[in-house]
Amino acid sequence: xxxxxxxxxxxxxxxxxxxxxxxxxxxxxxxxxxxxxxxxxxxxxxxxxxxxxxxxxxxxxxxxxxxxxxxxxxxxxxxxxxxxxxxxxxxxxxxxxxxxxxxxxxxxxxxxxxxxxxxxxxxxxxxxxxxxxxxxxxxxxxxxxxxxxxxxxxxxxxxxxxxxxxxxxxxxxxxxxxxxxxxxxxxxxxxxxxxxxxxxxxxxxxxxxxxxxxxxxxxxxxxxxxxxxxxxxxxxxxxxxxxxxxxxxxxxxxxxxxxxxxxxxxxxxxxxxxxxxxxxxxxxxxxxxxxxxxxxxxxxxxxxxxxxxxxxxxxxxxxxxxxxxxxxxxxxxxxxxxxxxxxxxxxxxxxxxxxxxxxxxxxxxxxxxxxxxxxxxxxxxxxxxxxxxxxxxxxxxxxxxxxxxxxxxxxxxxxxxxxxxxxxxxxxxxxxxxxxxxxxxxxxxxxxxxxxxxxxxxxxxxxxxxxxxx
Numbered sequence: 211x212x213x214x215x216x217x218x219x220x221x222x223x224x225x226x227x228x229x230x231x232x233x234x235x236x237x238x239x240x241x242x243x244x245x246x247x248x249x250x251x252x253x254x255x256x257x258x259x260x261x262x263x264x265x266x267x268x269x270x271x272x273x274x275x276x277x278x279x280x281x282x283x284x285x286x287x288x289x290x291x292x293x294x295x296x297x298x299x300x301x302x303x304x305x306x307x308x309x310x311x312x313x314x315x316x317x318x319x320x321x322x323x324x325x326x327x328x329x330x331x332x333x334x335x336x337x338x339x340x341x342x343x344x345x346x347x348x349x350x351x352x353x354x355x356x357x358x359x360x361x362x363x364x365x366x367x368x369x370x371x372x373x374x375x376x377x378x379x380x381x382x383x384x385x386x387x388x389x390x391x392x393x394x395x396x397x398x399x400x401x402x403x404x405x406x407x408x409x410x411x412x413x414x415x416x417x418x419x420x421x422x423x424x425x426x427x428x429x430x431x432x433x434x435x436x437x438x439x440x441x442x443x444x445x446x447x448x449x450x451x452x453x454x455x456x457x458x459x460x461x462x463x464x465x466x467x468x469x470x471x472x473x474x475x476x477x478x479x480x481x482x483x484x485x486x487x488x489x490x491x492x493x494x495x496x497x498x499x500x501x502x503x504x505x506x507x508x509x510x511x512x513x514x515x516x517x518x519x520x521x522x523x524x525x526x527x528x529x530x531x532x533x534x535x536x537x538x539x540x541x542x543x544x545x546x547x548x549x550x551x552x553x554x555x556x557x558x559x560x561x562x563x564x565x566x567x568x569x570x571x572x573x574x575x576x577x578x579x580x581x582x583x584x585x586x587x588x589x590x591x592x593x594x595x596x597x598x599x600x601x602x603x604x605x606x607x608x609x610x611x612x613x614x615x616x617x618x619x620x621x622x623x624x625x626x627x628x629x630x631x632x633x634x635x636x637x638x639x640x641x642x643x644x645x646x647x648x649x650x651x652x653x654x655x656x657x658x659x660x661x662x663x664x665x666x667x668x669x670x671x672x673x674x675x676x677x678x679x680x
Contacts (some may be wrong), residue, residue: 416440571665
């Protein structure tokens, strides 16, 4: 029994799925080609520079062609003048026949004309020839020669020159577009270094810098500026990190003291009045200490965020010194406080902040002056402003510590060992207040002899005029 072969067509769904797969592959190929084209369209900086240079070559080609044309016309004009001179030299005598051929070449020919043809003007003969008459005095008679220029050889030479210029510019454009990677490798390498460096920067790694050895001119300036910016960022970040660390350290101590006394009161303070009183006193003192520290930190934070507000009013700074002097005599009777002869004046400033600066300097003098020492407050008028002074005869400040006393949380070794060392924020706050008023703060100190702080604040305009006149 014979069998017949029957071709069974695949189901319509299978055919559709196969076509869809082919379409997807084709679509993926086209998409990849388009992405590649887009990536190439997003040309690198060097490619942009190359294309810009090519565009400049195209623009300059027209001007170069115009210049070559002018030079070419000048050269051809010089050749024609030489031919005219030869015609004049070769002109036959007056008895010669007319219509005589004088000069014949591939480009220029000259023939004599009949008498009365001197008025013949420029006569083009199509695009290939140009004729014009030449009148010359020879043998006492005026003779006329017709000069015929064949322009086709001239045009061919001009076209060859223009084509050579075009080929040179084209070769240079192809060279720059094809070898743009050399420009990228040699000239713009620092930009790649900057990109790679920026990709590696993070909060934990701010010490990397751009290598300036292989850079030149503007790129070197860019590398120097970016390195300087990174130096400032790293310094600012390290300062903020140190600030947070110091603040945490300063807060950790009073918190630990409060927790320790609280545990002691929980165990024994309920039944022992002495322990209870000691614990409450210590907790109150440490709470006040933390309150002062937090207020100082808030003040510094407002200054850093540029939200520090001041209420400027005119007042006499001598009144502030007198108030601080009276308060210091009540709080610290073991020391001697003096007021120099005060020169009254008027300044325009925030009265509360000026008083805070004076208190900070006075407290600093009290802390580092032995009991029974002398602290002097003064006010003098200068031509450049009002100068407030706080002097003491205490332990003084070492020369290596003087440049850092206005830094936040900085305390000299002797101050750190002292029980009244403070937090190291007072002088930095004083400097911030003085600088916010447009003033200056200076310090003079000698170990074992004492310290003098000088605060210079600007006078009110009327007072400043009087000080200058006096």
